[in-house]
Amino acid sequence: xxxxxxxxxxxxxxxxDGPVTCVGGRTAWSVGGPLVGSPREVRAPSGIVEYEPAxxxxxxxxxxxxxxxxxALAVGGQEVPSLLSCLPHVADNSATVxxxxxxxxxxxxxxxxxxxxxxxxxxxxxxxxxxxxxAGGPVVKNVSGYDLGxxxxxxxxxxxxxxxxxxxxxxxxxxxxxxxxxSSDPFEARDRLFRPSSILWDGSSTWVLLEGHAAxxxxxxxxxxxxxxxxxxxxxxxxxxxxxxxxSELRSLTGDGFVAEVGVGTVHTSSPVEAVAPSDPMVVxxxxxxxxxxxPRGRMNPGRRP
Amino acid sequence: xxxxxxxxxxLSPDRVEDGxxxxxxxxxxxxxxxxxxxxxxxxxxxxxxxxxxRIARRHGRxxxxxxxxxxxxxxxxxxxxxLDRPPVVIVTTKMDxxxxxxVEDRVAWVEPGVLNLDxxxxxxxxxxxxxxxxxxxxxxxxxxxxxxxxxxxxxxLYGVTSxxxxxxxxxxxxxxxxxxxxLDADPPGYDLRGAFVGSEGTMGIATRIAVRLTPNPPAVxxxxxxxxxxxxxxxxxxxxxxxxxVPAALEMMDAEITRAVEDYVHAGFPRDAAAILLVEVDGLxxxxxxxxxxxxxxxxxxxxxxxxxxxxxxxxxxxxxGRKSAFGAIARIAPNYYLHDAVVPRTKLxxxxxxxxxxxxxxxxxxxxxxxxxxxxxxxxxxFDRRVPGTMERVYAAxxxxxxxxxxxxxxxxxxxxxxxxxxxxxxxxxxxxDLDAQALLREVFDPSHACNPxxxxxxxxxxxxxxxSFVPPEGAWI
Numbered sequence: 001x002x003x004x005x006x007x008x009x010x011x012x013x014x015x016x017d018g019p020v021t022c023v024g025g026r027t028a029w030s031v032g033g034p035l036v037g038s039p040r041e042v043r044a045p046s047g048i049v050e051y052e053p054a055x056x057x058x059x060x061x062x063x064x065x066x067x068x069x070x071x072a073l074a075v076g077g078q079e080v081p082s083l084l085s086c087l088p089h090v091a092d093n094s095a096t097v098x099x100x101x102x103x104x105x106x107x108x109x110x111x112x113x114x115x116x117x118x119x120x121x122x123x124x125x126x127x128x129x130x131x132x133x134x135a136g137g138p139v140v141k142n143v144s145g146y147d148l149g150x151x152x153x154x155x156x157x158x159x160x161x162x163x164x165x166x167x168x169x170x171x172x173x174x175x176x177x178x179x180x181x182x183s184s185d186p187f188e189a190r191d192r193l194f195r196p197s198s199i200l201w202d203g204s205s206t207w208v209l210l211e212g213h214a215a216x217x218x219x220x221x222x223x224x225x226x227x228x229x230x231x232x233x234x235x236x237x238x239x240x241x242x243x244x245x246x247x248s249e250l251r252s253l254t255g256d257g258f259v260a261e262v263g264v265g266t267v268h269t270s271s272p273v274e275a276v277a278p279s280d281p282m283v284v285x286x287x288x289x290x291x292x293x294x295x296p297r298g299r300m301n302p303g304r305r306p
Numbered sequence: 307x308x309x310x311x312x313x314x315x316x317l318s319p320d321r322v323e324d325g326x327x328x329x330x331x332x333x334x335x336x337x338x339x340x341x342x343x344x345x346x347x348x349x350x351x352x353x354x355x356x357x358x359x360r361i362a363r364r365h366g367r368x369x370x371x372x373x374x375x376x377x378x379x380x381x382x383x384x385x386x387x388x389l390d391r392p393p394v395v396i397v398t399t400k401m402d403x404x405x406x407x408x409v410e411d412r413v414a415w416v417e418p419g420v421l422n423l424d425x426x427x428x429x430x431x432x433x434x435x436x437x438x439x440x441x442x443x444x445x446x447x448x449x450x451x452x453x454x455x456x457x458x459x460x461x462x463l464y465g466v467t468s469x470x471x472x473x474x475x476x477x478x479x480x481x482x483x484x485x486x487x488x489l490d491a492d493p494p495g496y497d498l499r500g501a502f503v504g505s506e507g508t509m510g511i512a513t514r515i516a517v518r519l520t521p522n523p524p525a526v527x528x529x530x531x532x533x534x535x536x537x538x539x540x541x542x543x544x545x546x547x548x549x550x551x552v553p554a555a556l557e558m559m560d561a562e563i564t565r566a567v568e569d570y571v572h573a574g575f576p577r578d579a580a581a582i583l584l585v586e587v588d589g590l591x592x593x594x595x596x597x598x599x600x601x602x603x604x605x606x607x608x609x610x611x612x613x614x615x616x617x618x619x620x621x622x623x624x625x626x627x628g629r630k631s632a633f634g635a636i637a638r639i640a641p642n643y644y645l646h647d648a649v650v651p652r653t654k655l656x657x658x659x660x661x662x663x664x665x666x667x668x669x670x671x672x673x674x675x676x677x678x679x680x681x682x683x684x685x686x687x688x689x690f691d692r693r694v695p696g697t698m699e700r701v702y703a704a705x706x707x708x709x710x711x712x713x714x715x716x717x718x719x720x721x722x723x724x725x726x727x728x729x730x731x732x733x734x735x736x737x738x739x740x741d742l743d744a745q746a747l748l749r750e751v752f753d754p755s756h757a758c759n760p761x762x763x764x765x766x767x768x769x770x771x772x773x774x775x776s777f778v779p780p781e782g783a784w785i
Contacts, residue, residue: 054548054653077550104492115492117500118469125744133744137718137736139649141466141681143455143504144719144729144736145763146745150468150500154492171550187410194524194590213593220590244491248410265491278495282484287495289751294744306495 004045004061005124005132005163011042012161013130019302022161024099025065031103032156033275036303044098044163048072056169057121057138062098062162069097069167078169081113081197082106098162104154104306105242108234109209111263112197113170116153122166123149127159128295138166151290157301159294173197173211177221178233181206184226186262187251192223199262200234203255206262207234235259241273242266275305309365309394310345316357321348321400332372332384332395338644339380339727343370344392348400352475352483352513355396359511360481362394368760369479371507372397373418373450376442378645379726381454381506385761393760396511398449404428405514412519413472413489418449418512425517434519437464440722441630449512455504457722459555459629460586462680464520466722468503475514476502479758489516501748506724507759509752523554523588527598528616528625531605532579536560538609539581540656543679545604546585547652551597556680557584557629563636563674563687570635573628574621579611583679584629632676632687640672640689644701646708650717652682661711662686669704683721684712710735725763733765 012020019039044062048069051058053076060069066083073079083100106115122136125148135148152162176197181189186201189208193199198209208224210217221228237259245265253260257270278284291298307315313322323329324345332343344367349355362369370393372382384393401417404425408414409432416425422443426435439458440446446456452474457466464470473487487499502509533539539558546556559567561580568575575582583605587597602613616622636643650658659675662684666673677685686708690697709719713735720729733742746764750756 052651052653054544055651056547056552104497106492114465114469117497118465127744131740131744133741134737135741135745137649138716139651139682139718139721141457141461141649141678141683141721142718143466143722143724145725145733145742146748147455147468147500147504148744148748150497151748153497153500155496159496170552194521212590213596215592216590219592244493246411246489247491248408249490261491276494278493280485282478282482283486283495283498286484286486286498286751290496290498290748293747293751 008042008045008163009126009130009132012126013128015040017297017299019299021301022098022102022157024063024096024102025094027095028099028103028105032304032306034303035301039302042161044096044161049164051076053078057140057166058169059138059164059166060097061164062096062101064097066095066097066100073169074172077172079172080119080167080169081109082116082119083167097165101153101162101165102155102157108200108261109197110266111199111261112195112211117150119168120149120153120165121168123152123162124164125152125160126163128297128300132163136166140168154306156304156306158291158304158306160300175214175217176209176211177217178231179208179210179221179224179228180231181224181226181228184224184228189224190263192225193220196220198234201250201260201262202235202258203253205235207231209234237268238270239268240270242268243273309361309367312361313345313347313358313394316361317347317349317354321350322346332397335372335375335377335380335382337378337380337383337726337728338642339383341383341385342392343384343395346395346397348397350400352477355477355511355513356481356483358394358396359477359479363481363757365391367391368393368757370395370759371453371511373447373453374399374421374445376446377450377454377724377726378647379720379724379728381724381726381759381762383727385727387761398447398511401513407432407519409434411489413516414519415514415516416448418447418452418515420448422446422448422451429519430522433522435522436517437461437470437520438467441632448515448517452503452512452515453505453507454722454724457678457681457683459557459678462556462678463552463554468500470518470520471499471503471515472518473516474499474502474512476510477513478510479753479755483513487516504724505749506726506763508749508763510758525591525594526586526588526622527594528622529585529598529601530575530614530616530625531583531585531610532576532612533581533583533610534579535609536581536659537656539583540659540679542583542605542608542610543655544653545608546601547680549600549604551587551600553585553597553601553680554588555584555586556678558582558675558677558679559584559629559632560675562672563632563676566635566639566674567628567632570638571628571631573624575628584625629676636674636687636689640691642690642692644688644690644705646684646686646688646705647720647723648684648709648712648717649721650682650684650712650715652680654715654717655679655682658684658711658715658717662708665704665707665711669700671700671704678721681721682717727762730761730763731765
């Protein structure tokens with residue numbers, strides 16, 4: 001038995017059976033709407049449990065700041081790109097691993113490295129009953145049972161509180177360089193590049209992140225048309241809200257007040273974005289049944305809507 | 307009306323079969339387990355799948371979804387605890403249309419019966435492919451890939467099926483339809499798409515699937531390194547990963563399988579090697595050259611006898627043909643094989659392999675190893691003749707010990723074949739009762755009456771905590 005995780009489970013389930021909320025770094029606290037009923041606050045344990053560079057996986061408590069994970073993995077020449085890619089330009093360094101996973105945001109290099117949900121190999125979660133359950137395993141490939149870990153990513157802690165995860169890491173690329181063009185077509189840029197890490201577009205300027213072998217980055221840079229300058233990093237992201245579109249729908253965006261992740265479909269907007277519910281009534285019904293099954297009394301993060 | 311009669315009216319008489327030949331064929335998949343099918347039907351649309359599910363349920367039958375039947379864990383074997391009412395097998399092979407290919411969004415909508423390789427062939431003119439590539443990719447269906455969260459050699463870099471499925475239209479076990487996931491970046495609600503992928507046909511039947519398409523790499527290098535010891539080959543695997551190189555694929559074959567394959571396909575594999583590694587790096591030209599050169603030096607530093615780089619696409623194709631023909635090759639050695647599938651931490655590969663060979667020796671079995679070394683995904687392959695009395699007992703005993711050794715090393719039960727029936731009763735080795743209860747909660751949201759692919763994945767009465775020492779097939783199943 002792991003005393004730290006056991007203690008967290010008791011904090012969630014062993015004190016009372018009233019409403020409870022899990023606090024991370026509060027960097028995305030407003031996502032999913034306000035909490036109702038002043039739930040009792042708990043915090044997931046913190047710390048890196050195990051990191052073996054040759055395995056390219058890291059076991060970490062959910063309350064660990066992502067910056068701490070980044071620093072530990074940097075020693076092994078590795079990173080978890082979708083978790084850490086915002087740093088240091090846009091994210092607050094106090095964001096925690098569990099918080100990022102619960103919110104399900106994937107950072108700016110998703111175009112190449114995929115969404116953050118794909119990095120979770122194993123998850124230990126405290127359910128509403130106070131029971132600590134494990135899903136998945138500490139290896140990079142696994143189909144042993146149902147993927148409860150994926151269900152938790154983006155669930156805003158409404159099904160359970162993530163206590164510990166094993167994440168897949170990858171080598172830090174040799175070269176990582178942002179470029180900016182004041183007028184180039186971001187969609188054409190995407191067609192010309194093989195595996196860009198990020199393409200951002202604010203309605204006029206385009207930013208591209210190229211990573212990998214130095215000669216490849218140079219070759220990709222010269223494949224781009226128009227004028228491109230090396231820049232320090234991406235633009236500041238508007239913090240009003242986030243929209244989720246299909247990549248091709250980004251073409252219809254007009255005006256300003258947004259930064260779009262080209263090829264991904266995520267749009268960061270300066271104005272607030274109204275919450276969207278699933279449009280398929282059967283999916284709405286399944287969502288409700290999942291919530292009722294895992295949290296029949298509705299005590300986990302009451303009020304939040306993923 | 308009879309069950310078969312109703313199905314024939316709802317579908318078409320020529321797409322419903324209950325003759326003894328059909329029932330015998332569909333009582334099995336590619337595993338060694340045999341069940342019993344009640345009726346077999348072949349719908350061609352979502353509406354027909356709904357009708358088949360509703361009719362089966364009205365007749366008190368369980369439903370068993372099935373794609374190409376290439377699964378190795380018994381996931382498509384029809385079993386039920388009600389022997390008088392064997393399940394309706396719903397086969398998706400006639401739902402085999404590619405519905406759309408969207409080059410800008412890099413998404414294809416396909417029906418579940420589309421064969422894995424056929425999709426990559428259809429998208430190759432657009433410079434795209436479907437990344438999961440199981441060895442059975444010429445015959446396995448994408449619906450089956452979704453059910454089993456299938457892998458393949460190139461999943462080392464590109465990830466398993468779950469990372470390539472954006473949305474799934476599902477006929478639920480009550481006959482209703484839901485579209486899980488979506489094509490936008492982060493669809494609202496819980497990730498039910500992620501929960502459905504890998505659920506082995508226990509949460510419903512996928513009738514349309516939106517898969518992500520991956521750009522074909524501009525440059526590819528395939529290397530063949532040969533070794534005089536298995537340990538040196540395994541150490542090279544760790545060395546490559548430790549050097550910060552993630553190849554697209556990193557495959558290992560031991561002496562026995564290398565010889566068998568070479569005699570079968572003449573891929574140019576060294577017949578006297580103790581082990582060979584097949585390493586593929588892809589991406590942009592300079593990075594690929596640099597990685598290929600590093601891989602080559604690492605292999606030589608760890609004692610490779612030679613490293614050969616495929617000179618052209620034809621040689622590369624031949625090397626891969628060798629790797630993917632392993633099962634054709636072993637058919638020449640003995641009539642039966644039992645292919646295991648377990649994952650261990652990459653740093654434990656050498657130690658676990660030694661145990662696996664030792665287990666085979668103790669049970670006097672012919673054992674070959676051909677596997678995804680970069681992922682730590684072992685595939686011990688036991689070759690035997692089941693007609694020899696006592697053989698199956700030894701095969702099962704060895705299988706149990708292999709699984710226990712992998713779990714003891716910190717591994718998991720399956721990397722890509724799934725749990726199905728084969729490993730259901732081993733789930734207690736890696737999960738507690740509470741863990742399994744939580745999994746059962748999710749399953750019951752989708753299938754509260756346990757009508758969809760019953761008795762698979764979760765041990766029967768997982769809440770009782772009964773631990774089975776070795777695989778015991780459910781009543782009504784035959785080995």
